[in-house]
Amino acid sequence: MRSRIQAAEMAHLLLSVSTVNKHKPWIETSYHGVITENTDVVLLDPPLVALDKDAPIPYAGEICAFNIHGLEAPFEAVVLNGTSGEGQLRARGLVDCELQKEYTFIIQAHDCGSGPGGMEGKKSHKAVVHIQVNDVNEFAPVFREPQYRAAVTEGKIYDSILQVEATDQDCSPQYSQICNYQITTTNTPFAIDRNGNIRNTEKLSFDRQQHYEIQVTAWDCGQKRALQSVPVHIDVKPVCKPGWQGWNKRVDYEPGTGSKQLFPNMHLETCGEPGVGRCWCLSPARHFRREAGSPGQDASLLQVNTDTDRTNNHAHTHSHLGRI
The missing domain is CATH 2.60.40.60 (Cadherins)
Known part of the structure; x- marks a missing residue:
């Protein structure tokens, strides 16, 4: 007799359990979140909250988990209060804006079903979560x-x-x-x-x-x-100046030192002027020597004066050889 009573009570309990968890949890259809790189807390709009019409029935009206679909998303959702359905989204590690600026994934809420362990639990619809990673001024120019x-x-x-x-x-x-x-x-x-x-x-x-x-x-x-x-x-x-370059008006020569080049770097600079491609000129003296002098003259230095001029695209060089 007692065994029949216990069996009836068990059947009634199973029947009541199967009819208790009638509703699925409800969450928003989409969420937008912001996370600052090198932190782990996501600020969601709207906040992550799941509602269940089975509340306040224990288990059936409580939220036990938020599941994220998308293994590439470095985030997780945790339940802060199963009765109120409040949750929080956070990064599993530090996110880096330089590696990825945005993330999109799916989230679902699960109620606690008919008892411990979430037997016969129900799932909410799938909601889209879009996360933007805010930059930190880490790098210098x-x-x-x-x-x-x-x-x-x-x-x-x-x-x-x-x-x-x-x-x-x-x-x-x-x-x-x-x-x-x-x-x-x-x-x-x-x-x-x-x-x-x-x-x-x-x-x-x-x-x-x-x-x-x-x-x-x-x-x-x-x-x-x-x-x-x-x-x-x-x-x-320097500004380019057409004419002979690399010469001096005065050259000092010490007698007895032999032959000396006057202007080894002398050249005619045309500055690309039209009509100066061909130049008829008397080449300046490259060497000079000491000539016999008259008694009483200063024999210490020989001075050479050179004058250059350009007239009608012709260059003339006059060298005067002083006598000692």
Whole structure:
């Protein structure tokens, strides 16, 4: 008799259990989240909450788990309160914006079923979760070249002599873009704009200074400065002047030293002028010697004066040999 009563009670219990968990949990259809790189907490909108119409029945009306579908997603969802259905989404490890900026995956809520162990548990519909990784200004700007070099002609003002360029490895436009360049060398006749174009602020003179070296640094749009400045070398070239080059009006010669070349580097500079391709000229004297002199004359130095002129595309050189 007792065994029949126990069997009836068990059948009633199984019947009541099968009819208790009637409803599936409910969650939103989509979520948008933000996580800052190198952290693990995701801020979801709307918050992760699952509701079950079987509440407040134990187990059947409680949330036991949130499952994520997508093994490539480095996230997990945990239940903070099974009764209220509140959950939290977090990263399984630190995420890196430079490796991946966004993630999309599927999430489902599970109720606790008919008792411990989640027997006969029900699942919610699948919801889409989209996560954006916020950047941190980790990287400083780095110049593309270890140094830069350019040449200018004296007496000119240039809009741009050359352009330097720095890059940044951060993933967001705010931190990866270069917002400013600056010349850190003081008292130089140069300026630089936000695009890295260097110009001279005054006319340069070859006679005054033939070479400049300036240091340039860069900032990203998050105001992070380059760890190393870059050197910029600028050479000043003289203005080309057509005519004989490499000669002097005065040459001093000490008697007894033998034959001497007057102007070994002398050449005719045409500067590419039209009509100067052919030049009829008397080649200047390459050597000179001491000639016999008259008694009483100074025999210490022999002075040679050379005059050059150009007339109608003809060059004439006159050498006067002094007597000792």
